[in-house]
Amino acid sequence: MADNLVLHEDVRSGNCYKISLVAALLGLPLEHVQYDILRGETRTPEFLSQINGNGRIPVLQVGDRFLPESNAACWFLAERSALIPADPFDRADMLRWMFFEQHSHEPNIATLRFWLHYIGEANLSEQQRAQIMVKRIAGEDALAVMDRHLDRREWFVGDQVTLADIVLFSYTHIAEAGGFPLEDHPQVCAWLKRVMQLPGFVTMG
Amino acid sequence: MADNLVLHEDVRSGNCYKISLVAALLGLPLEHVQYDILRGETRTPEFLSQINGNGRIPVLQVGDRFLPESNAACWFLAERSALIPADPFDRADMLRWMFFEQHSHEPNIATLRFWLHYIGEANLSEQQRAQIMVKRIAGEDALAVMDRHLDRREWFVGDQVTLADIVLFSYTHIAEAGGFPLEDHPQVCAWLKRVMQLPGFVTMG
Numbered sequence: 001m002a003d004n005l006v007l008h009e010d011v012r013s014g015n016c017y018k019i020s021l022v023a024a025l026l027g028l029p030l031e032h033v034q035y036d037i038l039r040g041e042t043r044t045p046e047f048l049s050q051i052n053g054n055g056r057i058p059v060l061q062v063g064d065r066f067l068p069e070s071n072a073a074c075w076f077l078a079e080r081s082a083l084i085p086a087d088p089f090d091r092a093d094m095l096r097w098m099f100f101e102q103h104s105h106e107p108n109i110a111t112l113r114f115w116l117h118y119i120g121e122a123n124l125s126e127q128q129r130a131q132i133m134v135k136r137i138a139g140e141d142a143l144a145v146m147d148r149h150l151d152r153r154e155w156f157v158g159d160q161v162t163l164a165d166i167v168l169f170s171y172t173h174i175a176e177a178g179g180f181p182l183e184d185h186p187q188v189c190a191w192l193k194r195v196m197q198l199p200g201f202v203t204m205g
Numbered sequence: 206m207a208d209n210l211v212l213h214e215d216v217r218s219g220n221c222y223k224i225s226l227v228a229a230l231l232g233l234p235l236e237h238v239q240y241d242i243l244r245g246e247t248r249t250p251e252f253l254s255q256i257n258g259n260g261r262i263p264v265l266q267v268g269d270r271f272l273p274e275s276n277a278a279c280w281f282l283a284e285r286s287a288l289i290p291a292d293p294f295d296r297a298d299m300l301r302w303m304f305f306e307q308h309s310h311e312p313n314i315a316t317l318r319f320w321l322h323y324i325g326e327a328n329l330s331e332q333q334r335a336q337i338m339v340k341r342i343a344g345e346d347a348l349a350v351m352d353r354h355l356d357r358r359e360w361f362v363g364d365q366v367t368l369a370d371i372v373l374f375s376y377t378h379i380a381e382a383g384g385f386p387l388e389d390h391p392q393v394c395a396w397l398k399r400v401m402q403l404p405g406f407v408t409m410g
Binding site for chain 2: 062069072073079088091093097106130131133
């Protein structure tokens with residue numbers, strides 16, 4: 001990987017942390033550029049035209065090219081490493097959990113953490129407030145699916161850690177800041193500890 | 206690909222159609238098992254224990270293994286085909302658009318189509334009704350991001366069709382059933398036509 005790697009990020013974002021954690025586990029050097037999403041720093045005309053037209057972080061810069069979407073960036077860093085299974089079914093199954101994370105986990109668990117922990121319930125719009133219960137139920141469902149899946153296995157796919165574990169770890173380990181009690185999900189708690197014991201593991205922030 | 210391929214699906218779902226479209230473009234034989242999601246046929250104890258603990262379709266059955274998440278199934282079918290770019294950055298960039306589809310496009314455009322076209326606005330819950338405007342704005346944003354991206358390119362990634370185009374095509378070409386006028390997005394309309402002209406293209410349903 002000859003190109004310089006730069007992570008455009010806000011350190012409070014679990015989507016950004018995922019990428020730093022993959023880089024740390026693989027020993028890849030990563031430069032960091034910080035943005036404050038609460039101050040709209042990813043919605044400036046410059047950011048939208050040069051870095052991501054979607055106005056979101058993280059974006060992984062690879063040389064002079066820009067790669068949005070946290071899980072795509074994790075994939076790029078981990079190609080040809082043991083974090084991506086060699087078996088075709090297992091590789092697709094890993095992607096299955098990464099899509100689950102972006103569709104059924106992050107929009108509920110990460111969003112409630114952002115709203116309740118950073119914006120504050122008193123400052124939410126009426127539309128945001130109307131979504132809290134829906135996101136609470138859907139987030140609990142996602143954690144329950146994970147807990148059942150981990151009932152008789154140590155890792156999400158096959159018998160060793162993959163990107164599926166890393167991307168799901170990120171917002172799960174801070175889910176309590178969104179009001180999701182993890183003690184209800186003992187298999188998830190045991191799995192979180194396994195991830196934290198991986199060689200090269202780094203904490204968030 | 207020696208294992209028998211069976212798609213557990215509801216033909217009204219764009220997430221299911223994607224997989225059939227990928228199989229058709231690649232000439233792969235696919236058996237189909239139908240479920241009626243409106244009658245709860247994917248929430249039975251049997252479905253939850255044997256096919257998908259998440260209670261969702263599509264699920265691609267590969268021999269005796271089950272693969273949920275539409276975009277993971279598309280990836281599995283397309284491995285080692287020209288629908289996945291050989292270049293590592295382009296491959297990650299294709300996944301970027303596939304994650305965008307599941308995070309920023311499908312939850313808005315597909316959900317409003319399901320609510321307005323199949324359930325009917327009069328039958329929606331108060332919580333669903335409270336989300337319509339949020340999903341309308343986010344879905345329009347997603348289409349605008351796509352339109353800008355297609356401004357000077359024919360396909361989402363590189364210079365030929367990839368899975369990114371196929372998975373985004375699915376719910377975009379039926380977005381008007383969710384109340385999203387496509388005429389506002391001329392580049393998207395031109396790209397939809399290009400997809401429909403691909404050799405082996407099949408229509409939905």
